[in-house]
Amino acid sequence: MVSPIARELGWSNATIGAAYSGTIVVSGFVGLALGRALDRFGARVLMSFGSLIGACSLIAMAFIHSFVPFALLWTLGMGVATALTYYPVSFTVVANWFDRRRSEALSALTFLGALASPFFYPLAGFAIASFGWRNAVVLMGALQLVVALPLHAIVLRRHPEDVGLHPDGAPERSAWTPESGVAFASAFRSAAFWGLTIALALSYFASTVILLQHVAYLIARGYAAALAATLVGFFGIAYLPARWLVALASKSVSTATLLAIAFVFEALGVALLAFAPNVWWVGAYVLIFGMAYGATAPLRGAIVAERFGRRAYGTIFAAQNAIVAVFAALGPVVAGQMIDSAGYRPAFYACMLAFVAAAVTVSALSRTTHRPSSEAPIRTFHP
Secondary structure, three states: OHHHHHHHHOOOHHHHHHHHHHHHHHHHHHHHHHHHHHHHHOOHHHHHHHHHHHHHHHHHHOOOOOHHHHHHHHHHHHHHHHHHHOHHHHHHHHHHHOOOOHHHHHHHHHHHHHHHHHHHHHHHHHHHHHHOHHHHHHHHHHHHHHHHHHHHHHOOOOOHHHHOOOHHHOOOOOOOOOOOEOOHHHHHOOHHHHHHHHHHHHHHHHHHHHHHHHHHHHHHOOOOHHHHHHHHOOHHHHHHHHHHHHHHHOOOOOHHHHHHHHHHHHHHHHHHHHHOOOHHHHHHHHHHHHHHHHHHHHHHHHHHHHHHEOOOHHHHHHHHHHHHHHHHHHHHHHHHHHHHHHOHHHHHHHHHHHHHHHHHHHHHHHOEOOOOOOOOOOOOEOO
């Protein structure tokens, strides 16, 4: 949608990209402010409002003709909508409803999320080509109102205990209760919180750079624009097997170890991209980096629940997400300066180093006392 808007309104891609980066920051900090509300009242009202705000923002974009209202709708409107509906909120729902099958549930959730890319990207492209970008955003807003809003308002519940059920559909109450875990203040002071947050901040700093620059890099290397876009378009498909593998491997390998492995494979994927002598290497990059990046979402949701429990999951995840969002937004800025002054390779080297540092940092979390989450959901961290 960036190119049609830029052509019609005469804005640069950088200007529109700045509005997109603003969405990441707004989403992170709005999520931080809503974390306590999420733990106290649940996701039903928040996600319903998020769907409504997102729908109204998209529909209103069809009528904009200047940058200020566009920036307000895209940065603020979509930033708030994203904060209210995306993974930090939906992961909290899953963390409350699942214990022993948490990794499987998170993998299923993110698996379905990955399916959105191969479905909605072509749908959006077809709508833009057929009806123009203004009608396309109206269509996307209408889908929010017709599909997402009713599901959020009717189906979601805060805790299984609220409707007489227990996590995992268990026939009786377990130790994985709404009270299990630690308060936000205790978690925020813990080495586990900061070790995990630093690792995630480093990884998202790097991954945001790669996802923003890989098509431009391939074009600069001489690949046709259509071919480059098609190749990286397979990322959404690469996510799918990764999320199935997470559900399978989590039964025998610690979540921290799996997350460290994912970071290492992201570094390997960037190396393949940086030195790719032909299209087959690019394909290997898409597969390896795509799978590794796809695995991080469910692993991140699972490890927060394992370390801190249900009690303040939403607040903890939101606080962590705000910090990570800042680094994710800084990544393209820092790397952009490196690319402008020294080319792509130094920026890619920095990304590889960030992924390796993230893997080393999170691997320390595997040196913990592990017990089943139904007995003691909080693990102590020994640096």
